Amino acid sequence: MPRTCSIARTLAVVGERWALLVVREVSLGVRRFRDIQEATGAPPAVLTARLRALVEAGVLTTRDYREPGSRARSEYVLTDAGRELLPVLIALKDWGDAHLTDERGVPVVTRHEGCGSAVHAVLVCDEGHPIECGRGLRPDVRVP
Amino acid sequence: MPRTCSIARTLAVVGERWALLVVREVSLGVRRFRDIQEATGAPPAVLTARLRALVEAGVLTTRDYREPGSRARSEYVLTDAGRELLPVLIALKDWGDAHLTDERGVPVVTRHEGCGSAVHAVLVCDEGHPIECGRGLRPDVRVP
Numbered sequence: 001m002p003r004t005c006s007i008a009r010t011l012a013v014v015g016e017r018w019a020l021l022v023v024r025e026v027s028l029g030v031r032r033f034r035d036i037q038e039a040t041g042a043p044p045a046v047l048t049a050r051l052r053a054l055v056e057a058g059v060l061t062t063r064d065y066r067e068p069g070s071r072a073r074s075e076y077v078l079t080d081a082g083r084e085l086l087p088v089l090i091a092l093k094d095w096g097d098a099h100l101t102d103e104r105g106v107p108v109v110t111r112h113e114g115c116g117s118a119v120h121a122v123l124v125c126d127e128g129h130p131i132e133c134g135r136g137l138r139p140d141v142r143v144p
Numbered sequence: 145m146p147r148t149c150s151i152a153r154t155l156a157v158v159g160e161r162w163a164l165l166v167v168r169e170v171s172l173g174v175r176r177f178r179d180i181q182e183a184t185g186a187p188p189a190v191l192t193a194r195l196r197a198l199v200e201a202g203v204l205t206t207r208d209y210r211e212p213g214s215r216a217r218s219e220y221v222l223t224d225a226g227r228e229l230l231p232v233l234i235a236l237k238d239w240g241d242a243h244l245t246d247e248r249g250v251p252v253v254t255r256h257e258g259c260g261s262a263v264h265a266v267l268v269c270d271e272g273h274p275i276e277c278g279r280g281l282r283p284d285v286r287v288p
């Protein structure tokens with residue numbers, strides 16, 4: 001029987017193609033359908049389905065906006081739960097930066113607004129010990 | 145045009161369904177096809193394709209083993225690059241633990257072998273400032 005696993009459960013919410021790129025865009029302040037579509041390259045019908053699923057899962061929420069002369073439309077913002085996906089995005093980014101850059105280098109440096117230095121996703125234990133290169137981990141299975 | 149992005153590049157390697165669950169299993173020491181198949185629930189033909197792609201991408205490598213009376217077979221181990229995906233897995237796990245547990249609680253606690261306390265994926269900047277709830281980040285686009 002497949003393992004009971006929070007990774008699998010999270011992938012059931014954000015593992016479909018385009019879902020994490022949508023979260024990326026909204027986290028960057030790109031909130032409108034057309035802009036998200038352009039920045040991700042997702043086919044519009046797929047994007048519609050992804051946005052709906054992410055709203056249903058509580059990752060995104062909608063709010064209305066109205067441009068002069070137009071009817072009200074929805075734009076998308078991250079919920080707190082959506083913002084808590086940032087470590088997933090930055091961990092994916094760090095890996096791509098390390099292993100998949102071309103001669104142009106790292107596409108985006110994510111900086112800490114306060115001090116301006118680069119932000120990364122790292123593993124630490126509750127005692128504050130760093131985990132180097134994913135070594136020295138031990139799974140403690142609670143729900144088989 | 146879609147954004148140039150290390151997240152998208154990483155998802156091109158590990159974003160297909162089952163790929164990250166395969167990396168999870170191998171990281172847990174589950175190395176043989178049949179065992180990975182059972183622990184993930186991936187259909188065998190899909191698993192074959194995923195394992196091949198992960199080897200080609202340099203995430204997994206193979207080594208031979210032979211059981212008494214059987215021919216040599218391959219088992220899978222993480223490369224260093226594969227082990228560097230652990231922050232992605234733990235970040236996905238943390239989110240599922242926070243948002244998608246049932247009444248049985250957190251399925252697995254990942255512990256630091258050294259001190260036994262729980263390990264999490266967190267965002268920090270190079271100056272050591274913690275990033276709370278994915279707030280206070282600023283993208284610095286280098287390759288448009």
